[in-house]
Amino acid sequence: MKKWALSFGVVALFVMLLGGSINPFPAEAQSKQVKIGVLMPLTGPLTLSGTLTCNGIKLAADEINAKGGVNIRGEKHTVDLVIYDTKCVPKDSATATERLIIRDKVPLILGDFCSSCCFVDAPVADKHKTVFITPVCAAGGLTKQGFKYFFRMGVHNFSGVITMMELLRQEGIKKVVLIAINDAWGRSYTDLYPPALKEAGFELVGVEYFEHGQKDYYTLLTKAKGMNPDGLLVCAEMEDFAPMVIQAREIMPGKKIVETGGSDLSQILKLVGPQKAEGLKSVSRMPPPTPEIETFNEAYRKKFGSEAGSFSYSGRDSLYLAAKALEKAGTLTDPEAIRAAVSNTELNGFIGHYYFDAKGENYIPLGIHQVEGGKIKYSWIGDRGKMEAAIKKLIDKK
Amino acid sequence: MPHEILQHIANGLVLGSTYALIAIGLTIIFGVLNVINLAHGEIYMIGSFITFYLVSKTGVNYFASLLLAIVLVGLIGFLLERIVFRPVRESPLLITLLASIGVSIFLQSLALLVLGPELRRIPTQFGETVVHFWNIALTVQRILIFGISVILIGLLYLLFRRTTIGKAIRATAQDRIGAALAGIPIDRIYGITFALASGLAAGAGSLMGALYFIDPFMGFMPAIKAFIVVILGGMGSVGGAILGGVVLGMAEVLGAAYISSEYKDAIAFVMLILVLILKPTGFMGMEEEER
Numbered sequence: 001m002k003k004w005a006l007s008f009g010v011v012a013l014f015v016m017l018l019g020g021s022i023n024p025f026p027a028e029a030q031s032k033q034v035k036i037g038v039l040m041p042l043t044g045p046l047t048l049s050g051t052l053t054c055n056g057i058k059l060a061a062d063e064i065n066a067k068g069g070v071n072i073r074g075e076k077h078t079v080d081l082v083i084y085d086t087k088c089v090p091k092d093s094a095t096a097t098e099r100l101i102i103r104d105k106v107p108l109i110l111g112d113f114c115s116s117c118c119f120v121d122a123p124v125a126d127k128h129k130t131v132f133i134t135p136v137c138a139a140g141g142l143t144k145q146g147f148k149y150f151f152r153m154g155v156h157n158f159s160g161v162i163t164m165m166e167l168l169r170q171e172g173i174k175k176v177v178l179i180a181i182n183d184a185w186g187r188s189y190t191d192l193y194p195p196a197l198k199e200a201g202f203e204l205v206g207v208e209y210f211e212h213g214q215k216d217y218y219t220l221l222t223k224a225k226g227m228n229p230d231g232l233l234v235c236a237e238m239e240d241f242a243p244m245v246i247q248a249r250e251i252m253p254g255k256k257i258v259e260t261g262g263s264d265l266s267q268i269l270k271l272v273g274p275q276k277a278e279g280l281k282s283v284s285r286m287p288p289p290t291p292e293i294e295t296f297n298e299a300y301r302k303k304f305g306s307e308a309g310s311f312s313y314s315g316r317d318s319l320y321l322a323a324k325a326l327e328k329a330g331t332l333t334d335p336e337a338i339r340a341a342v343s344n345t346e347l348n349g350f351i352g353h354y355y356f357d358a359k360g361e362n363y364i365p366l367g368i369h370q371v372e373g374g375k376i377k378y379s380w381i382g383d384r385g386k387m388e389a390a391i392k393k394l395i396d397k398k
Numbered sequence: 399m400p401h402e403i404l405q406h407i408a409n410g411l412v413l414g415s416t417y418a419l420i421a422i423g424l425t426i427i428f429g430v431l432n433v434i435n436l437a438h439g440e441i442y443m444i445g446s447f448i449t450f451y452l453v454s455k456t457g458v459n460y461f462a463s464l465l466l467a468i469v470l471v472g473l474i475g476f477l478l479e480r481i482v483f484r485p486v487r488e489s490p491l492l493i494t495l496l497a498s499i500g501v502s503i504f505l506q507s508l509a510l511l512v513l514g515p516e517l518r519r520i521p522t523q524f525g526e527t528v529v530h531f532w533n534i535a536l537t538v539q540r541i542l543i544f545g546i547s548v549i550l551i552g553l554l555y556l557l558f559r560r561t562t563i564g565k566a567i568r569a570t571a572q573d574r575i576g577a578a579l580a581g582i583p584i585d586r587i588y589g590i591t592f593a594l595a596s597g598l599a600a601g602a603g604s605l606m607g608a609l610y611f612i613d614p615f616m617g618f619m620p621a622i623k624a625f626i627v628v629i630l631g632g633m634g635s636v637g638g639a640i641l642g643g644v645v646l647g648m649a650e651v652l653g654a655a656y657i658s659s660e661y662k663d664a665i666a667f668v669m670l671i672l673v674l675i676l677k678p679t680g681f682m683g684m685e686e687e688e689r
Binding site for chain 2: 044213
């Protein structure tokens, strides 16, 4: 019985593999395609964040294809996304990057979500001369290592820090406990915030770390409570921020909590409810609603059955910029031409106006997101142009 | 921070009781079936999803859902033993490990497919009320977790000590061949043990699912912690799992509170290494006799 089952299994496996590679119904000459690689955490502790971003890219691909696709030297190409799940694990992300370049032969890659992954992906992309655009990674160090083919559409750390100083001042928070995720992104903030806080005259009374998917923050929050801060400055993605907010409300009811931009407050509001979310503030890339964004939201709701978030907009913007750059380059096979085109492409995306400097860096400033009366409110602190200049100065200085 | 220590101890006990609950299942599966079940975390996760579904979609009350989830997942555990682990019972350990990894990936993917990546929480009307005493703040749900864990462990103790089935399970764990010779139906005992272990894990998942958010991957970390607890306490020892769970919970909390939150996970692994070096059979493990 066992032997028979084993043979059957082997034959079935063989047939499946063979069947998968032979197409009995060859289609007529298909329209041309442009393959775009996508790296996102679609499983693991950042599933929600990664899926939001990836869905934004998918919807953008549908939109672009509905309008005829990408126009490369007069020929329409449909966007074909090649998506790999990296789980926010750096070595899986690096392997997937290589696979996209070597096996799938993509001319351009969008991803990853985690800075820790981008740090290992960028040198791989550079080695193979493939443009690598991150829609969301924020760690400052990514554009300081001289990766020619790496471009950042996420919002730089500094942008978050500058805006946060203003927000803290506005909130009247003087004593701060910094709570950060223990990875490359979180640590980029535990490097930046202490000197920035000191310079701006705030008192940092403690720095605490947590891990992805930790879920229980009682110890950390109890410790923070003992330090008697005016507010908690948190660097967390929404999968971690949501339970943390709930537990913080239990241990320190009424304590001010500000977040540095890793979470989308509109999602947090949904996850923890209006009562617990009340008063939360974050520096945010989320734009105020416009008719174009509303149309996108509606299409997103229809396609995915859930609400888009700011990460979806980032994903969407990254594909639109990539498409625009490829059209400008007029080629899918000349890496230097593609790189030069991306470097010179500007886009008025949902999140803001993108353009890259010589290091592949952008200077989008962040706004403020807050939950008031059960609703999300958007606001700006200071002059947008001045903030861009300040960010540029900081980035160029360092 | 001396006035915070009571809060930390309370946190440690709550955390420890959940570790113990998950670890007990893992240790009895090892003790009786000699199987290292890498899918235990996913069984925990399925338990929480079933409770979530019952409470939020069909309106069954939380405690009834908890019980139903324990029973349903117990059944799933029984079937898993039959379908996945029995065919590979005589195979090398590596094969059973691989089989359990397969189950783990299957359950995670199934959950992701059916329920999607959205975060959910098991709603309870009372769970979020904060209770204050002795300078400690605990939500009702946390007190429940501790209380129900103690009750479930107590029931398991009664089962093992006072019932025939319990004695049969212990006999099988001690000496499989001897138990078979004494007329104990080994196949059924294996199935029942797996069902028990799975039920306990589902109970833990249902308790935690009302405290934290649930997602298809929530079982990964608790399973790792459960393994550490099982090794700390001694593989196959239920008392060891309880002690190990409490020790790990307290060590993590107090370590994070008074040493460093950055290296909190490292503390668990350092303890593991120390135990493996100094007393490899665990706190309450006994020297393995040749079977």
